[in-house]
Amino acid sequence: xxxxxxxxxxxxxxxxxxxxxxxxxxxxxLSIYVIFxxxxxxxxxxxxxxxxxxxxxxxxxxxxxLPPSLDYPFGTTNLGRDIYAQLxxxxxSALAVGLSAAIVVSSVGTVVGLVAGYFGxxxxxxxxxxxxxxxxxxxxxxxxxxxGFLGASTSNIVLAVALLLWPNSARVIRSQVLTVRERTYVExxxxxxxxxxxxxxxxxxxxxxxxxxxxxxxxxxWAIITEASVSFLGFGDSESVSWGYMLQDAxxxxxxxxxxxxxxxxxxxxxxxxxxxxxxxxRGYEEVFMPRxxxx
Amino acid sequence: xxxxxxxxxxxxxxxxxxxxxxxxxxxVVPEGRIVGxxxxxxxxxxxxxxxxxxxxxxxxxxxxxxxxxxxxxVDAATTKRLLWRDIAYVPQSAMSSLDPVYTVGAQIVxxxxxxxxxxxxxxxxxxxxxxDLVGLNERRLADYPHQFSGGMRQRAAIAMALALSPxxxxxxxxxxxxxxIVQRQILDMLRDLQERLxxxxxxxxxxxxxxxxxxxxxxxxxxxxxxxxxxxREVLARPRHPYTMGLRNAFPDLMTDAMELVPxxxxxxxxxxxxxxxxxxxxxxxxxxxxxxxxxxxxxxxGHMSACRRDGEADLLRKEALDPVTWQRSSSFAAS
Amino acid sequence: xxxVVERFTHNALALLAVTTILFFMFRLMxxxxxxxxxxxxxxxxxxxxxxxxxxxxxxxxxxxFIYLANLLQGEMGLSFFQxxxxxxxxxxxxxxxxxxxxxxxxxxxxxxxxxxxxxxxKRGSWIERVAVPAVLATRAAPEFWIxxxxxxxxxxxxxxxxxxxxxxPGLAYTSNWQRMLSWDYIHHLALPVLTLxxxxxxxxxxxxxxxxxxxxxxxxxxxxRMKGFSEWRIVIHHAARNALLPVVxxxxxxxxxxxxxxxxxxxxFSWPGIGRLLVQAVSVHDYPxxxxxxxxxxxVLALMNFVADLLYIVLDPRVSHGRRx
Ligand SMILES: Nc1ncnc2c1ncn2[C@@H]1O[C@H](COP(=O)(O)OP(=O)(O)OP(=O)(O)O)[C@@H](O)[C@H]1O
Ligand SMILES: [Mg+2]
Numbered sequence: 001x002x003x004x005x006x007x008x009x010x011x012x013x014x015x016x017x018x019x020x021x022x023x024x025x026x027x028x029x030l031s032i033y034v035i036f037x038x039x040x041x042x043x044x045x046x047x048x049x050x051x052x053x054x055x056x057x058x059x060x061x062x063x064x065x066l067p068p069s070l071d072y073p074f075g076t077t078n079l080g081r082d083i084y085a086q087l088x089x090x091x092x093s094a095l096a097v098g099l100s101a102a103i104v105v106s107s108v109g110t111v112v113g114l115v116a117g118y119f120g121x122x123x124x125x126x127x128x129x130x131x132x133x134x135x136x137x138x139x140x141x142x143x144x145x146x147x148g149f150l151g152a153s154t155s156n157i158v159l160a161v162a163l164l165l166w167p168n169s170a171r172v173i174r175s176q177v178l179t180v181r182e183r184t185y186v187e188x189x190x191x192x193x194x195x196x197x198x199x200x201x202x203x204x205x206x207x208x209x210x211x212x213x214x215x216x217x218x219x220x221x222w223a224i225i226t227e228a229s230v231s232f233l234g235f236g237d238s239e240s241v242s243w244g245y246m247l248q249d250a251x252x253x254x255x256x257x258x259x260x261x262x263x264x265x266x267x268x269x270x271x272x273x274x275x276x277x278x279x280x281x282x283r284g285y286e287e288v289f290m291p292r293x294x295x296x
Numbered sequence: 297x298x299x300x301x302x303x304x305x306x307x308x309x310x311x312x313x314x315x316x317x318x319x320x321x322x323x324v325v326p327e328g329r330i331v332g333x334x335x336x337x338x339x340x341x342x343x344x345x346x347x348x349x350x351x352x353x354x355x356x357x358x359x360x361x362x363x364x365x366x367x368x369x370v371d372a373a374t375t376k377r378l379l380w381r382d383i384a385y386v387p388q389s390a391m392s393s394l395d396p397v398y399t400v401g402a403q404i405v406x407x408x409x410x411x412x413x414x415x416x417x418x419x420x421x422x423x424x425x426x427x428d429l430v431g432l433n434e435r436r437l438a439d440y441p442h443q444f445s446g447g448m449r450q451r452a453a454i455a456m457a458l459a460l461s462p463x464x465x466x467x468x469x470x471x472x473x474x475x476x477i478v479q480r481q482i483l484d485m486l487r488d489l490q491e492r493l494x495x496x497x498x499x500x501x502x503x504x505x506x507x508x509x510x511x512x513x514x515x516x517x518x519x520x521x522x523x524x525x526x527x528x529r530e531v532l533a534r535p536r537h538p539y540t541m542g543l544r545n546a547f548p549d550l551m552t553d554a555m556e557l558v559p560x561x562x563x564x565x566x567x568x569x570x571x572x573x574x575x576x577x578x579x580x581x582x583x584x585x586x587x588x589x590x591x592x593x594x595x596x597x598x599g600h601m602s603a604c605r606r607d608g609e610a611d612l613l614r615k616e617a618l619d620p621v622t623w624q625r626s627s628s629f630a631a632s
Numbered sequence: 633x634x635x636v637v638e639r640f641t642h643n644a645l646a647l648l649a650v651t652t653i654l655f656f657m658f659r660l661m662x663x664x665x666x667x668x669x670x671x672x673x674x675x676x677x678x679x680x681x682x683x684x685x686x687x688x689x690x691x692x693x694x695x696x697f698i699y700l701a702n703l704l705q706g707e708m709g710l711s712f713f714q715x716x717x718x719x720x721x722x723x724x725x726x727x728x729x730x731x732x733x734x735x736x737x738x739x740x741x742x743x744x745x746x747x748x749x750x751x752x753x754k755r756g757s758w759i760e761r762v763a764v765p766a767v768l769a770t771r772a773a774p775e776f777w778i779x780x781x782x783x784x785x786x787x788x789x790x791x792x793x794x795x796x797x798x799x800x801p802g803l804a805y806t807s808n809w810q811r812m813l814s815w816d817y818i819h820h821l822a823l824p825v826l827t828l829x830x831x832x833x834x835x836x837x838x839x840x841x842x843x844x845x846x847x848x849x850x851x852x853x854x855x856x857r858m859k860g861f862s863e864w865r866i867v868i869h870h871a872a873r874n875a876l877l878p879v880v881x882x883x884x885x886x887x888x889x890x891x892x893x894x895x896x897x898x899x900x901f902s903w904p905g906i907g908r909l910l911v912q913a914v915s916v917h918d919y920p921x922x923x924x925x926x927x928x929x930x931x932v933l934a935l936m937n938f939v940a941d942l943l944y945i946v947l948d949p950r951v952s953h954g955r956r957x
Contacts, residue, residue, distance in 0.1 A: 136646035136937065137653070138892030138929045141910055145657070145926055148914035221772065228774050229896050233911050247777060251900070256784040257795070264784075268777035275772035276765070351857045379860030392851035395870050396950055397877075406869075411860055440949040 029217070029280030032273050040091045047088040051241040054079060067262070074262040077249060086241050087266050093242040094224050094274065097154055101223030104162040106169055106216035110208060113173025118181060118200050128174070131167030139164055143226055147235045154237045157230055161223045169215035173208050180207045214282040221275035228271055243267035297364075298464055298496045299325040299348070304361035306343050306352065313568045317343040319520040320361070325464065325513075330490060330497045332507035332528065334543065335517035336564055341500045342388075344517070345466045348498075349385055350375035365464070380411050381460045386467040390453035394441035400452050401437030407459045426455040430485065447478040451485070458489070465490075468500045483510050504543050508532055516540050519564045519575040526600030536595075536602035536610040539576045541617035558620045574605060581622045582606060582613050635951065639941035647934040651927065655699055658923050659692065678710075708927070709920035711913075718924035722906065726928065728798060729898070729905035731812065732821065733890050736828035741883050744833040748840025748879075749872055755845060764838075771834035779827040779900035786823060793823040796902035824901040832890060836879050843875035850874070877947055881940045888936030892929050 039046060068075045074083035112131070116124040143160040150156050180186065181204060189199050224243075230236055231244025232251065250256070250264040306318040318340040325331045333341050346352055348363055350372035363370055365378060375383070387393040395403060401423055408419035424434035430451040441449060450470060457465055470486070471479040487510055490497055499511060507514050507528060514531050516524040516539065524537040535541045542560040562579040565571055571578060573588040580587065586605060593605040606613065616622050690698070702708070708718035747763075754760050770778070787795045798820050847853060848871050856866045895907035902908070906925050913922035945952050 132642075132646055133649040133653070136643075136650055136930070136934060138926070138933050139889075140895050141892050141907070141926050141929050144895065144911065144914055145922060148922075149658075149917075225772075225774050229776060232774075232776050232896060233899055234915060244774075247774075247780065251780060256780060257788045259784060259789060261784065264777070264780055268773060268781070271774055271777070272769050272772045276768055279768050279772065346858075349858050351854060376860055379858060381860075385855075385858050387851065387855060389851065393855040395852045395856075395874070397873055397948065399949075407859055410865065440953050442950050443953055 023283075025280040025283050029277040032277035033281075036091055036095060036270075036274060039088060040095045043088050043092055047082070047085040049082050049085040051086040051089040052081060054081060074266060075260065077253065077255075077263065079253075083246070083263050083266075086246050087243070087270065089241050090243045090246060090267065091270070093154065093237075093240045094227070094270070097158060097227045097242070098220035098224045098274065101158045101161045101165070102216040102219040104158065105165045105219040105223075106212045108162065108166040109169030109215055110173055110205075110212045112166065112170040114177055114200055114205060114208060116170065117174035117177025118196070118204060124174070127170070131170055134164055134167045137164060140226070140229060143230055144233060144235055147230055152230075152235045152237055154227070154240060157227050157237075158223065161219070161226050165219055165222060169212070169219075172215070173211050176208055176211055177204060180204050217278040217281040221278035224271055224274055228267075243271055297324045298327045298366055299498075300362075300364040301344070301348065302362040302364070304344065304347060304363065305359040306340070306347050307357050307359045308343075308353065309355045309357065315567045316359070316570070317356075317520055317567060318347065319567075319570070321517065321520065321522045322361075323515040323522055323525055325496050325498055327496055328490075328494050329512040330487075330499055330510055331513040331515060332511035333498055333500045333515050333517060334502060334504055334507055337502060338564060339517045340520040340567075341502075341517060342468055345385070345468055345498060345500055348375075348466060349379065349383060380407060380457075380462065382462050383464045383466065384457035384460070384462040386450075386453050386457045386465065386470045388469040388472055390449035391441060391446070393453060394449065396441055399438055399440055400444070401439075404437070404452075404456050404459055407456060412460045422459070423455075426459060427452075429458065429489070430455040446474055447482065450474060450478075450482055454482075454486070454489070458493070461493070463496060465495050465497045466500075467497060469502070470499070471506070472501070472503070479506075486510070504532070516543065519570060520567055521575060521603070522601075523576065523603045524601060526598075530598070530600050534600075534610075535614060536600065536607055537576075537604045538580050538582050538613060538617060541614055542623060545617065545620075545623065558623045560623060574603070582609075582616070635945055636942065639945070640938060643934050643938040643941070646937070647931060650930045650934070651700070651703065652696075654923060654926060654930070655696055658919060659695075703927070708924040711921040712918045713916055714918075714921070718920050721909070721921065722924050722928050725904050725906050725909050727812065728903060729891060729894055729907065732824055732828065732898070732903060732905060733887055733894060735821070736825045736832060737883060737886050737890065739825065739829040740832035741836045741879070741886075743829070744836030745840045745876065745879055747833070748837040749844050749867075749875070751837070752841045752844035752848070753867070764841075767834045767837055770830055771838075773831070774896070775827070775831045776896035776900045778831055779824070779897055782823060782827050782830075783900065794820050796820075796900075798904050820903075824897055824903050827901075828890065828894070828897055832886065835882060835886065839882060840875060840879050843878060844871060847871045847875045877944070880947060881944045884936050884940035884943055887939075888933035891932045891936075 074087065076082055077086075112127050116127040142164060143157065146160040146163075147153075147156045186199060186203050189203050194202075227236070227242060228244030228247060231242055232248045234248060236242065236244055236248070244267075246267045247264055250260065255263045301324070302322050303320045304318050304322070305316060305320060308315040308317055321340070321344055323331070323333075333344065335341055343352070343356070347356075347358060350370075352358070358372070363375075365375075365383070368374075370378065394400060398406075401420070404423040404426060405416065405419040408414040408422055409416060412419075414422060420437075423437055427434045427437060432448060432451050432455065436444070436448070436452075441452075444452060450473075454470070457467075467486070471482050474482065483506065486497070486499075489495065499506070501507060511528050514525065514528045515522055516531070516537065518539050524531060524535065524540045531540065532544060535544055539560070542558070545558040545560075560579060565575055565578065571588065574580070574583075574593070577583045577587040584606065593603050593607055595602055595607045602610065604610065706719050708722075710716065711718055711721055714721060751760055751763055783795060787793045798817060850871075853866060853871055856870045861869075891906070894903075894905055895911055897903070898905040898908035899911055906928055910922060910925035910929070912918075913925055
C-alpha cells in the first residue's frame with residue numbers, strides 16, 4: 001500500500017521541478033524572480049551610494065533634479081538623491097515585503113484549506129465563515145486603516161495583507177483537497193489504518209503543494225503593490241526606501257509636472273515585472289496541474 | 297441511395313502527429329432505411345457522421361473521399377445549405393448539445409425561424425406539434441434543458457432534429473447514455489417515426505444488439521475503416537469478418553437467447569501509427585502471414601461486403617469463432 | 633426566491649461582521665477609548681453630549697449595541713476636524729466616487745468584453761501573443777502609477793486635462809446636479825476615469841477571452857454549427873451569451889471592489905471622493921470620519937456582492953429555475 005502512495009509523491013514533485021522547462025511562461029517568470037533576487041543580494045555592490053545620501057555637484061551646489069547621466073543613470077531627486085541607488089535598494093524592501101507576505105499567506109491558506117477540506121464538518125464551516133468575513137473587508141481601505149493607526153511599518157503591512165489574502169488560497173486548496181481525498185491511494189492509506197494527520201501530510205499535502213506555490217506567487221505581487229500603494233498614500237515605513245516611497249516622493253515633489261520620467265517610471269516597471277512574473281508562474285502551474293485548461 | 301460515402305478520409309492534426317480517424321471508409325444509405333454504424337469506441341463513428349454534416353472539430357480536416365447526397369457530390373461548403381433542412385443530427389448527449397441559457401422551446405423556434413421560413417407564431421405551433429410527436433408535453437417547451445430528465449432531453453433532441461422535416465437523420469449513439477428501459481422506448485419511437493415520416497437514418501452505436509433490434513443495414517467499422525457491411529440479417533447471421541464474429545460474441549442478443557459473452561482481447565491500434573495490412577490482424581485469432589502485408593481484401597456478394605483476406609474460408613472461421621477457446625488464442629496473441 | 637433570501641442574509645451577516653470588526657478595531661487602537669471618539673478640542677458640553685450619545689462611559693458590550701443602533705439611524709458622530717456630522721460629509725462626497733467608479737467600469741467592461749471576444753476569435757495570431765501580455769501588464773501595474781504616467785503625459789505635458797480636483801476654481805453652480813452635468817466636471821472626470829478604465833479593463837477582457845475559448849468548444853456551439861446557423865448567430869447568440877455570464881457578475885463585484893481601490897486613484901487626482909476622504913481622515917487621526925468612510929466603502933462592497941449574486945441568479949437559468957425532473 002505504501003508503495004502505491006509513494007508513487008504519487010515524487011511524480012508531483014518532479015512535475016513541479018520540471019515545469020519551468022516545459023512552460024516558457026513559467027521560465028520567464030522564474031527568471032525575473034531570480035534576477036530581482038540577485039539585485040537585492042548584490043544591492044550594496046551594484047549601488048554603493050546610500051539611497052538617502054544627499055549629493056552635491058563638484059561646485060558644491062545641491063545636485064538636485066539632475067537628468068540621467070553616466071554618474072546617475074536615472075538622474076537625481078529634488079533633494080539631490082541618486083534615483084538609481086534608490087531603485088536598486090528598493091528591490092530589497094520589495095522582496096522582503098513580497099516574500100514574507102507570500103510565506104504567511106500561502107502557509108496559513110494551505111493549513112486552513114487542508115484542515116477544512118480534509119476534516120469537513122464543523123471545522124470546515126467555521127473556517128469558511130471566517131474566510132467569507134475576511135473577504136468582505138475592502139482590501140486597501142483595511143490596510144490603510146490598520147497601518148495608519150497601528151503604525152506604518154513593513155510588518156504591519158505584511159500583517160494586513162496576510163489577514164485579507166489567506167482566504168483566497170484556503171478556498172481553492174480546500175476544494176482541491178476534497179477531490180484529492182477521494183483518490184485511490186488516499187483511500188488505500190485510510191484502509192490500512194494510517195492516522196488522519198499522517199494521511200493529510202504525507203498523502204494529501206504533496207498534491208496540494210503546487211497550488212500553494214501558485215498562491216504564494218500571486219501573493220508576492222499583491223503584497224508589493226499594496227506596499228507601494230500604502231507608501232504612496234503616506235502610510236509607508238519611513239525607515240526604508242521602497243519603490244512605493246520613490247513614487248510618493250516623486251509625486252509630492254512635483255516630478256510629474258517637471259516631466260522627470262526617469263524618476264517615476266522605473267519603479268512602476270519593476271513592480272509590473274514582479275507581478276507579471278507571478279502571473280506567468282501561476283499560469284504555468286495551472287497548465288501543468290489543471291489539464292482542463294491545457295492546450296486551449 | 298440517399299447518401300453515398302466513398303473512401304472518406306478524415307485527419308485530426310495534433311501536436312504529436314496526425315490521427316487519420318477515418319481511413320477510406322465507404323458505405324451507402326438506401327432511401328427509407330436505417331443503417332447501423334457499429335464499432336468499438338474510438339473507431340471513428342462520430343468523426344464519420346460529423347464529416348457528413350461538414351462540421352468537424354477545428355483540428356479536423358477531410359483529407360480525401362467523396363460524399364454524395366441525393367446524387368449530388370457535396371463538400372463542407374455545399375453541405376451548409378443542406379444542414380437541418382435535409383440532414384439533421386441527434387447527438388449522444390442532448391444535455392451538452394442544448395444551450396443552457398435558452399428554453400428548449402426557444403431553441404426549437406430558433407431553428408424553425410432562422411433555418412426554416414416560419415414566423416414566430418407558426419414556429420411555436422410547430423414546436424408544440426413536434427413535442428407531441430416525440431411524446432413530450434408541450435408545456436415543457438418553456439423549460440430549460442437542465443429541467444429535463446435524460447430521456448426527455450433525448451426526445452427533445454429528436455424533436456429538434458425533425459423540426460424542418462429532413463430526409464436523412466444522423467443519430468450518434470442516441471440512447472447510449474440512458475437506462476435500458478428508456479433506451480427501448482426511444483428506439484421504438486425512432487423506428488415508428490422513421491416509418492411514419494419515411495426517414496432515412498444512420499444510427500451510430502457500439503452496441504450490436506441495438507443494430508439487430510432496429511436496423512435494416514449494418515456497417516461495421518474498425519480503426520477508421522469499414523470492414524464489413526450489408527443487410528443486418530445477413531451480416532449478423534453469417535458474419536464474414538472475424539471482427540464482426542467477435543463483436544457478435546461480445547454482446548448479449550436482444551432477439552435470440554444470449555449466449556456466453558466472449559470479449560475480444562487486446563485493443564484497437566493507435567491511429568497515428570496504424571499497422572500495415574489488415575488492422576485487425578494483431579487481435580485476430582485467424583491471422584496469417586499474408587494478413588499483415590499486401591492489399592486490402594474486398595469481396596462483395598449479394599450486397600454483403602467483407603474486407604477479410606480469408607473471406608473464402610468465412611464459413612469455416614465462423615464455426616471456429618463460436619468456440620470461446622478461439623478468442624483466448626487471440627487475447628494471448630494481443631498480449632505478446 | 634429562497635436563494636435570494638439566502639444570499640441577502642449571507643451578505644447582511646458579512647456586513648454585520650465587518651461592522652463588528654471595525655468597532656473593535658477602532659476601540660483597540662492605541663490611546664484611550666474616549667480618544668477614538670472625542671476630540672479634546674471640543675468644548676465640555678459637546679464632549680458630554682458625545683459621551684452620552686455613544687455611551688462611552690458604559691461597558692464595551694453596551695457600547696457595541698449603542699454603536700449599532702446609532703449606525704442604523706445613520707448617526708456616525710462628528711468629524712474631529714470638520715466639526716460636522718460624518719454622515720453629512722460622506723453623503724456629500726459619495727456621488728463623486730460613484731460616478732467615477734461607474735463610468736470607468738462601464739467603459740472598461742464594454743471595451744473588455746468586446747476586445748476579449750475579439751482576441752478569442754484571433755487566438756493563435758501574433759496579435760494575441762502581443763495583446764495578452766500587454767493586458768497582463770496593465771493588470772500588474774499599480775493603479776496610481778498608471779495615473780501618474782497619464783497625468784504627466786496628458787495633463788502636464790500635453791495640457792489636455794486638468795491635473796486634479798473636480799472643478800475649476802471660481803465656478804459656482806446653483807445645484808449639485810448642475811455641477812455634475814457641467815462640462816467642467818466632465819473635463820476633470822475624464823483623466824481619472826481613463827486611468828481607472830485602463831486598469832480595470834484587463835479583468836473583463838481576460839475573463840471574456842478565456843470564457844469564449846471554453847464555450848466555443850462546447851457541444852452546443854458545435855450543434856449550432858450543425859444546424860447551419862450563421863457564424864454571427866453562433867458567436868453572439870450562443871457563445872457570447874454564455875461566456876458573458878461570469879463577466880456580468882464580475883462587473884457587479886467590480887463596483888464594490890474598485891470603490892475600495894479608488895483610494896489611490898482619488899488621491900492621485902485629488903478627486904473629492906470617499907477614498908480620498910478616508911486617506912485624509914486616517915492621516916490626521918480623525919477617527920469618526922475614518923470609521924464612517926470605511927463603513928461606507930464596506931457597505932457598497934456588501935451591497936454589490938449581493939447584486940452580483942442576484943444577477944447570477946437572474947442570468948443563469950440553471951440557478952434560477954430548479955430542476956423539475
Ligand atoms: N478533435 C480531435 N483531435 C484529435 N483526435 C481526435 C479528435 N476527435 C477524435 N479524435 C480521435 O479520432 C478517433 C475517432 O474518434 P471518434 O470520436 O470519431 O470515435 P467514435 O467511434 O465515435 O468513438 P466513441 O464510441 O467513443 O464515441 C479516436 O482515436 C479519437 O481519439
Ligand atoms: Mg462517438
